Amino acid sequence: MPERRAYLDHAATTPLRPEAREAMLPYLSGEFGNPSGSHHESRRARRAVDDARQTVAGRLGVDLGEVVFTSGGTEADNLAVVGGWRAVAAGRSSPPALVCSAIEHHAVLETCRALARDTGADLREVPADRCGVVDADAWAEACTPEVGLVSVMAVNNELGTVQHLAALAEAARTGSPGAVLHTDAVQAAPWIPLGPLTGEFDLVSISAHKFGGPQGVGALAVRHGTGLAALAHGGGQERDRRSGTQNVAGIVAMAAALDRTSADQATGNGRVGALRDRLVEGLTASVPGTAWTGSGQCVPGFCHLRFAGVESEALVLLLDAAGLSVSAGAACSSGAVEPSHVLLAMGFDRIEATSGIRFSLGWTTTDEDVDLALSVVPDVVAKLRD
Amino acid sequence: MRVLVAMSGGVDSSVAAALMADRLGSERVVGATLKLWGGDSDSGCCSVADVDDARRVADQLGLVHHVFNFAADFEERVVDPYVRGHAEGRTPNPCIECNRHLKFDRLLDRAADLGFDAVATGHHARRTETPDGRYRLCRGADPMKDQSYVLAMLGQDQLGRVVFPVGELTKDEVREEAHRRGLRTAAKPDSQDVCFIRTDEGRAGFLGDRMPLHGGRMVDHRSGEDLGSVDAVELVTVGQRRGMGHSGDGRRRFVTAVDVPARRVMLGPPEAACAESVALDTVTWVDGDPTVAARGGTALVAQCSAHGRPVPAEVSVISGVSGGLMVRFATPQRRVAPGQTVALYDTRRPHEVVGSGIAR
Numbered sequence: 186m187p188e189r190r191a192y193l194d195h196a197a198t199t200p201l202r203p204e205a206r207e208a209m210l211p212y213l214s215g216e217f218g219n220p221s222g223s224h225h226e227s228r229r230a231r232r233a234v235d236d237a238r239q240t241v242a243g244r245l246g247v248d249l250g251e252v253v254f255t256s257g258g259t260e261a262d263n264l265a266v267v268g269g270w271r272a273v274a275a276g277r278s279s280p281p282a283l284v285c286s287a288i289e290h291h292a293v294l295e296t297c298r299a300l301a302r303d304t305g306a307d308l309r310e311v312p313a314d315r316c317g318v319v320d321a322d323a324w325a326e327a328c329t330p331e332v333g334l335v336s337v338m339a340v341n342n343e344l345g346t347v348q349h350l351a352a353l354a355e356a357a358r359t360g361s362p363g364a365v366l367h368t369d370a371v372q373a374a375p376w377i378p379l380g381p382l383t384g385e386f387d388l389v390s391i392s393a394h395k396f397g398g399p400q401g402v403g404a405l406a407v408r409h410g411t412g413l414a415a416l417a418h419g420g421g422q423e424r425d426r427r428s429g430t431q432n433v434a435g436i437v438a439m440a441a442a443l444d445r446t447s448a449d450q451a452t453g454n455g456r457v458g459a460l461r462d463r464l465v466e467g468l469t470a471s472v473p474g475t476a477w478t479g480s481g482q483c484v485p486g487f488c489h490l491r492f493a494g495v496e497s498e499a500l501v502l503l504l505d506a507a508g509l510s511v512s513a514g515a516a517c518s519s520g521a522v523e524p525s526h527v528l529l530a531m532g533f534d535r536i537e538a539t540s541g542i543r544f545s546l547g548w549t550t551t552d553e554d555v556d557l558a559l560s561v562v563p564d565v566v567a568k569l570r571d
Numbered sequence: 572m573r574v575l576v577a578m579s580g581g582v583d584s585s586v587a588a589a590l591m592a593d594r595l596g597s598e599r600v601v602g603a604t605l606k607l608w609g610g611d612s613d614s615g616c617c618s619v620a621d622v623d624d625a626r627r628v629a630d631q632l633g634l635v636h637h638v639f640n641f642a643a644d645f646e647e648r649v650v651d652p653y654v655r656g657h658a659e660g661r662t663p664n665p666c667i668e669c670n671r672h673l674k675f676d677r678l679l680d681r682a683a684d685l686g687f688d689a690v691a692t693g694h695h696a697r698r699t700e701t702p703d704g705r706y707r708l709c710r711g712a713d714p715m716k717d718q719s720y721v722l723a724m725l726g727q728d729q730l731g732r733v734v735f736p737v738g739e740l741t742k743d744e745v746r747e748e749a750h751r752r753g754l755r756t757a758a759k760p761d762s763q764d765v766c767f768i769r770t771d772e773g774r775a776g777f778l779g780d781r782m783p784l785h786g787g788r789m790v791d792h793r794s795g796e797d798l799g800s801v802d803a804v805e806l807v808t809v810g811q812r813r814g815m816g817h818s819g820d821g822r823r824r825f826v827t828a829v830d831v832p833a834r835r836v837m838l839g840p841p842e843a844a845c846a847e848s849v850a851l852d853t854v855t856w857v858d859g860d861p862t863v864a865a866r867g868g869t870a871l872v873a874q875c876s877a878h879g880r881p882v883p884a885e886v887s888v889i890s891g892v893s894g895g896l897m898v899r900f901a902t903p904q905r906r907v908a909p910g911q912t913v914a915l916y917d918t919r920r921p922h923e924v925v926g927s928g929i930a931r
Contacts, residue, residue, distance in 0.1 A: 499684045502637060506686075520622065521606035521640035535643060569684055 190508045191554035195547030202397030208441035212434035230433050237440035244447045245406045246380030253405045253423045258371040258392030261405040262292040265388040269365035272412025273333035280306040281333020286319045287312045287530035290342050313531050317346035317479035328360030339373035343527045344479040345487020354385035376484035387411040393439035396446040402435030457546050458485030460555050467559040472566050491541045495569045498522045507561040512543045575687040578602040580621030583693030585628045585756040586745045590736040591691050592632045602629035602636040607645040608767040648672035654781045660831035661910030662808045666721050675729045689732050694718045697738035706730035708857050708924040713741035720877050723914035723927035724855045787834035792827045807836050809908035845903035851896040851928025872916040875907045
């Protein structure tokens with residue numbers, strides 16, 4: 186095991202922020218009430234959840250009644266896509282069409298595909314260009330009046346590319362009046378203000394562990410007046426939109442993490458962006474045949490680099506052995522690395538789609554982390570090209 | 572020495588990993604499971620449940636464990652040729668092609684890239700070394716489970732980088748060892764059949780989804796007399812007798828040849844199902860070609876299926892055919908279907924593999 190390690194996989198999950206840990210500790214020890222009861226312990230838990238809801242709502246720029254807590258980003262995406270679509274479908278005679286980008290996270294893409302499969306609804310997957318940005322013309326073309334739900338991610342999870350959300354939302358409103366608009370903002374939350382997103386989209390998903398909160402908790406912002414059919418039925422928690430006893434400790438920790446993330450965003454973005462730029466410049470200079478996928482369109486914490494002639498599956502393991510934790514894109518349930526559907530949808534071939542490494546930086550990333558990456562990556566790439 | 576153990580999630584490779592960890596220490600051994608098949612599967616080595624088994628055994632042994640996604644190579648080097656072969660009336664052995672192209676090529680390369688000195692697998696075979704540093708490939712200690720046939724295509728380059736830790740054990744001993752160590756795979760049944768074909772769809776279903784199947788006529792191999800129809804000539808294998816009925820005198824009929832383009836299956840009595848020889852291509856040698864120095868034929872022992880009976884044979888180069896080899900059996904043998912592998916063993920040391928080839 187190398188003495189020093191650098192963790193550059195913040196897009197997978199981030200270290201817990203101290204504020205989040207402090208916030209949740211009481212609910213892992215003394216406090217244990219069920220927020221739905223009517224006695225002392227319950228009231229205390231309910232108060233904690235409501236305070237957290239207020240905080241999260243504030244950072245999302247919505248009313249507290251518009252926040253639905255979930256078990257994470259995937260559940261929020263499922264609730265948005267299926268719940269939003271079903272509410273629209275209830276008022277139509279034929280199954281409404283679905284529109285999403287072809288570079289969505291699997292939580293959206295596979296949900297749309299399953300829904301289309303199960304209901305016979307028409308699913309339109311809109312491709313992205315070589316820069317990782319959704320094709321605006323194809324998007325506008327897909328957004329027709331039959332569409333009942335559109336979903337487009339704010340920031341791509343493999344590349345970090347920011348989508349032209351205002352324009353995409355506008356095109357969807359114009360072409361598909363009556364459609365519910367969803368954006369998966371899971372990777373956006375650490376880097377861009379969420380207020381504009383909830384202004385443009387009816388439904389916005391976030392996940393706590395991408396911004397220093399714990400795993401297993403997330404939220405869906407649901408604009409007042411937006412129809413949403415529940416997926417989990419039961420005790421009617423979260424205003425009947427998501428039954429099940431709330432994860433109190435997780436929720437209060439998410440609120441604390443989001444609060445700190447948003448407060449630090451402007452300075453944090455500058456700091457992390459400078460580190461990312463140093464990383465990219467260093468590697469581009471020292472490793473021949475390096476290409477930055479989606480350069481110029483990315484949030485500060487991301488760079489997806491392709492090293493020509495190198496298999497990312499082997500590269501990740503060798504970098505791990507050298508003390509650097511990075512990711513080779515999406516992993517399937519068995520743990521195997523799959524060729525990136527994002528790069529394939531952007532027109533890269535299978536070899537290119539398996540030659541990329543995602544470096545993702547975050548709130549704990551330091552100069553030393555970048556130094557370590559700059560010192561180990563060139564050797565390892567050279568060894569694999571040998 | 573650092574060794575990568577290929578762990579399928581079965582009992583043999585689990586024990587192989589345990590024995591390597593004993594020998595080298597767990598910090599020098601890493602487990603790897605290959606994701607080979609992207610489609611549905613119910614046996615084989617690619618299901619999430621099998622990966623979980625492999626990972627939990629590795630955890631128990633204190634080994635780091637990885638999953639390598641070789642699905643694209645598997646499709647290209649094993650599945651596509653399997654389908655193509657059937658379309659041409661051949662019956663390829665996918666396990667052998669997987670060993671040739673995936674386990675003992677792609678995986679060896681990956682292991683070298685990652686800085687490992689060798690790859691260990693759970694095959695029942697033995698590798699020995701001669702005093703002058705040459706490698707020999709020998710049958711496993713358990714005659715019932717010997718897998719040297721499916722490894723017969725290995726050469727010095729590969730043998731120098733592989734370890735077969737369970738080759739000295741019988742299958743019972745492997746299971747005992749797994750039980751003794753409390754490995755969760757101890758009682759797991761042996762894998763059967765082709766790993767990428769689901770039992771409920773079968774070979775016909777699998778191939779039918781991927782290529783056109785054509786009905787055809789069965790005819791007598793000599794007279795040409797029409798003997799009935801078959802649903803799919805591509806699914807008929809030379810040597811097959813199942814579904815081929817009986818001749819007028821009550822004797823079973825065997826497939827003597829399949830002509831896919833003509834949509835014809837030739838049938839004959841048992842003696843016609845046998846042949847005195849088989850011609851091979853894709854010939855490999857464990858340690859050099861013994862026919863080069865020999866005048867006339869070289870006496871070897873041929874084995875024509877995974878658990879077939881070894882038979883003495885004389886092997887010679889087919890003149891005019893580059894890389895072709897003619898194997899003449901001492902006594903006539905059931906015809907070897909085109910695409911099947913013939914493993915060749917040494918006459919004096921009958922446990923020792925000399926080479927292999929694929930029936931033309």
